[in-house]
Amino acid sequence: MIIVMKSGTPEMEVERISREMMDWGLTPEKIIGKHKVVIGLVGETAELDPLQIKENSPWIEQVLRVEQPFKRVSREFRHNEPSEVAISTPNGRVYIGEAHPIAIVAGPCSVENEAMIIETARRVKAAGGQFLRGGAYKPRTSPYAFQGHGESALELLAAARAATGLGIITEVMDAADLDKIAEVADVIQVGARNMQNFSLLKRVGAQEKPVLLKRGMAATIEDWLMAAEYILAAGNPNVILCERGIRTFDRQYTRNTLDLSVIPVLRSLTHLPIMVDPSHGTGWADYVPSMAKAAIAAGTDALMIEVHPNPAKALSDGPQSLTPDQFDQLTQELAIFGQSVNRWPQVAVALS
Structure with a gap:
């Protein structure tokens, strides 16, 4: 699962959401793209409701599930941003x-x-x-x-x-x-x-x-x-x-x-x-x-x-x-x- 933050999201808000996800037993990984920040969530996310996560902050643009069995490797995990x-x-x-x-x-x-x-x-x-x-x-x-x-x-x-x-x-x-x-x-x-x-x-x-x-x-x-x-x-x-x-x-x-x-x-x-x-x-x-x-x-x-x-x-x-x-x-x-x-x-x- 990934959380796509809106362009211009304050760093403090990204950190706050990451801490909250850790409290839920997940491992958040911050991915900084050209225009947006994405928070990748690793852990047991099957029972999580994307809408519930999105309601946590007005700075969240989208919450998407990564459908592939490989999570961190998936292109979805970086919101289609290539790595180098x-x-x-x-x-x-x-x-x-x-x-x-x-x-x-x-x-x-x-x-x-x-x-x-x-x-x-x-x-x-x-x-x-x-x-x-x-x-x-x-x-x-x-x-x-x-x-x-x-x-x-x-x-x-x-x-x-x-x-x-x-x-x-x-x-x-x-x-x-x-x-x-x-x-x-x-x-x-x-x-x-x-x-x-x-x-x-x-x-x-x-x-x-x-x-x-x-x-x-x-x-x-x-x-x-x-x-x-x-x-x-x-x-x-x-x-x-x-x-x-x-x-x-x-x-x-x-x-x-x-x-x-x-x-x-x-x-x-x-x-x-x-x-x-x-x-x-x-x-x-x-x-x-x-x-x-x-x-x-x-x-x-x-x-x-x-x-x-x-x-x-x-x-x-x-x-x-x-x-x-x-x-x-x-x-x-x-x-x-x-x-x-x-x-x-x-x-x-x-x-x-």
């Missing part, structure tokens, strides 16, 4: 959301060694990326596959951050590693295999770093949004949803099926920012440029693209990784698409 995630990086604050330019995240699947990660980070930055992705801890289907270098890889990510000023996005697999990952990462990633690890979701929700929540390989949209609800319910509102492909019938020609239709669906259901990962979504480097461009056309707020200096020798996910030269060419092409929908920094673009 502000991420502090050494190069400055970066905003991800539908009112901002498209953010670019790029880097290797796994951190392999210092020279490789710093070289890749420099090329990502030179091409216009704002964030470096790289796995220190890697969940793999096979127990014999490369699992990442762990804590030593975090030190290499920190070195890449210091060398380039890029923000760092890396995955947490185990809650026991969360604190040391948070010391290095600017965004904590919860991967597809852990999307419904509810104890982990509660832990990342209880810390302050923004969270990138990837869609599970077989997750419905509601499953995904309810997973995000766990994070918000634990206290962290800074969640980015990442579509990375789902499993369907055809595994011969693509690794997954990239569900681009989810972008407009999410836009209608949730206020959270949206990222698309065409690398995992297709599994083949040749298909990544087309799907990245299509994601911009569909309305994504950010892209995550795998880049490796030598994909043929990558320890994981080489076939879906672009070389730095290919990534540089792609970002120049993406700029044209981004500018066409007013979602790209206004800089001159010269295709080679």
Whole structure:
């Protein structure tokens, strides 16, 4: 349930109503929009009469029920106001959301060694990326596959951050590693295999770093949004949803099926920012440029693209990784698409 206050409502009145809702056993959450303040009510609201609440103050414009099972995540909860995630990086604050330019995240699947990660980070930055992705801890289907270098890889990510000023996005697999990952990462990633690890979701929700929540390989949209609800319910509102492909019938020609239709669906259901990962979504480097461009056309707020200096020798996910030269060419092409929908920094673009 949400209480929509009239434009110009005094702050004291907003606080008074919030206190009264707390007396009723509810948790009020104040959401400040462009023109109005909304008070979200979390708790048992089924028996509450919206008219009774509205009569409490002449400053209340509307009292509306949130019909979706996901409450805080719902677009209704913010009275159709999109949210944005502000991420502090050494190069400055970066905003991800539908009112901002498209953010670019790029880097290797796994951190392999210092020279490789710093070289890749420099090329990502030179091409216009704002964030470096790289796995220190890697969940793999096979127990014999490369699992990442762990804590030593975090030190290499920190070195890449210091060398380039890029923000760092890396995955947490185990809650026991969360604190040391948070010391290095600017965004904590919860991967597809852990999307419904509810104890982990509660832990990342209880810390302050923004969270990138990837869609599970077989997750419905509601499953995904309810997973995000766990994070918000634990206290962290800074969640980015990442579509990375789902499993369907055809595994011969693509690794997954990239569900681009989810972008407009999410836009209608949730206020959270949206990222698309065409690398995992297709599994083949040749298909990544087309799907990245299509994601911009569909309305994504950010892209995550795998880049490796030598994909043929990558320890994981080489076939879906672009070389730095290919990534540089792609970002120049993406700029044209981004500018066409007013979602790209206004800089001159010269295709080679």
